Amino acid sequence: MQVTKNGRKKYLVFMVQVHTNFRRAELESLADLYGINSIDFSKYDDSTPFFYVELENDQQAKDWIKRSILTRAIYEYWGDADTYEELHESIQSQDFFQKNKELYHNDTFKFEFDTYRGNNKSNRIKQIEKFSYLDFKGKINLKNPQQVFTVIEEYKPISENIPGKDPIHLIFGRLIQTGDRLSMDRYDLKKRPYKGTTSFEAELSLVSANIAQVKPGTIMYDPFAGTGSFLTAGGHYGALVIGSDIDGRMIRGKGASANINTNFKFYGESSKFLDVLTMDFTHNSLRSNLVIDTILCDPPYGIRESIKVLGARDPERFAGKENIEIDGKKAFLHRDYIPTKKPYALDSLLDDILQYASERLPINGRLAFWMPTANDENIETIIPLHANLELKYNCVQEFNKWSRRLLVYINRGPTFDGPTNSGAKRSTTVFRDRYFNHFN
Ligand SMILES: C[S@@+](CC[C@H](N)C(=O)[O-])C[C@H]1O[C@@H](n2cnc3c(N)ncnc32)[C@H](O)[C@@H]1O
Incomplete structure (x- = not known):
């Protein structure tokens, strides 16, 4: 030696x-x-x-x-x-x-x-x-x-x-x-029973879980779980995972044979899967004393899914409709009730994620999420910042005309007093519009 x-x-x-x-x-x-x-x-x-x-x-x-x-x-x-x-x-x-x-x-x-x-x-x-x-x-x-x-x-x-x-x-x-590296093959999307257009490839979802320091026996939460790619990666590294998504179809999957739970069974990791629920992240119902050790996600950017939150696009037109009853029971109390949703700004959603992480993560707990940006030379990419969170990594994956970056923050608590741009309008254009216009 x-x-x-x-x-x-x-x-x-x-x-x-x-x-x-x-x-x-x-x-x-x-x-x-x-x-x-x-x-x-x-x-x-x-x-x-x-x-x-x-x-x-x-x-x-x-x-x-x-x-x-x-x-x-x-x-x-x-x-x-x-x-x-x-x-x-x-x-x-x-x-x-x-x-x-x-x-x-x-x-x-x-x-x-x-x-x-x-x-x-x-x-x-x-x-x-x-x-x-x-x-x-x-x-x-x-x-x-x-x-x-x-x-x-x-x-x-x-x-x-x-x-x-x-x-x-x-x-x-x-x-x-x-x-x-063998896990990249094991978790390859091609072999996964339940996947969809929003599924995140195996290699970088596992890398994300490593950079987020997902730990065995701790709780990892993905608030935009979709088909559960990050939950799968977190489970692989031994975390107990919880996911939520506003779109119940994602959570339910394609029936009993293809959903997030069946993926966990397929990988022999069912014991790591706590649960998934249909929920608007901005109306979060996870109890406030639930310890969430890590948050790892891929928020909506409007490319294959829209950014929506609960609420009425036109509150005046909707006024009073919450009192409508069906079969003597308030409509919204029926199991098959589909609540109204309204569009929401990406900047606000990212502010919400940072705020939530600052309140829910333990000190030194990590928040990691992906954010896409257009590669315009003259437009500065403004990274969301929160006074309690240290921006630890900003790792960029370049494509031709756009890129996406993994932003990783560490919760340092209220005494950290770092820079913040919460509430500021950071994105000058809507990424979805640019994407579908081929960034012209
Ligand atoms: C980019 S996808 C995430 C895909 C996921 N990583 C996967 O493996 O499929 C974003 C997800 O956020 C969900 N979403 C959009 N607005 C939401 C909200 N307000 N609260 C919770 N989920 C939301 C969408 O339904 C979509 O499934």
Whole structure:
């Protein structure tokens, strides 16, 4: 093992080179969640998938990375160089080399190769044989080895479509922990029993849950649950989830075989599903002493669903209608009563979410939600702010003419006294209109 002067070991985090705007936020949030506060992020770089860190021990590395969606794996560092010849020299010249050899001397093991921006057709067996100086005496076990030793080959592509032929850099390490990328396949929308046009893709909903620090055994609430994509992600990370939506059709789903609950059964996570209810978020009926640890959502922006709240668009015309009775019972008390709704401004709805989070989240609890914006160069995007909430992350996912961002806030309480723009008109145009006009 490599022990640095401060008693810590060197590790390599090998990340995916996608959603780079979200990677650091995910790594920082998971480190914070597990109380690992000694990681030096000053060397973190969005332009490379490699991030070298020092940690106290393997357990810290495991805790930190096991939930990460944007990390392929974390390795104990053994050496690196630009050619294979130099790599072998690098490994043998490390002051921890002898100790490492002894530690894993009798363990079952296997070798793996991973590549970045290229592919290699060389004879891997011959390459592995060149590591014979490691002198491992344990048996090779391809299925369930105690140790996995990995060579990561980095290439420089010849052009955008032609991968490089020879590696430009090599890193050798012992696998400590893979990230949670397999869950992207497990929660893939294509395989999900209940989904709809508003369903949020698996990868970024899981990343959102990580950045929101959804924790096992705590309560997570999605006030705009729709088909329950974020509830599913929260359940995966062990939270007990509650959702609500103004549209009862979303909550009821497509009958007994396809609804949010059946998704939880499908994933074998029914015990994480508390319930969902039809409710206007702005007329919230969750009791005020219910502890909500995390709020994670994708509010309506009027693209596939409208922004509506309970109420009459024209209160004068509606006056007195609340007294109408059917079969001797007030109309609105019947089970199949559909209440009137009126349009609502996005700015007001976002103000409401921030206010609700400030009142309902515990101190240091997180609110995370998605907000779309048009990519006009000359229009500043104004992020909603609340005096009690610290805006921790603003991670942007760019599309062609628009983008959406994950805004993450931490409830710091009334003493925080941060900047606020509550009540201000922040959006200059209605996103829905711009979207359907192709942002012209
Ligand atoms: C962008 S969608 C969320 C989709 C959801 N993440 C999913 O997985 O399907 C926004 C949702 O907010 C709901 N909604 C609109 N106005 C609402 C309100 N005032 N209160 C609660 N839900 C509302 C819509 O019915 C819609 O399902």
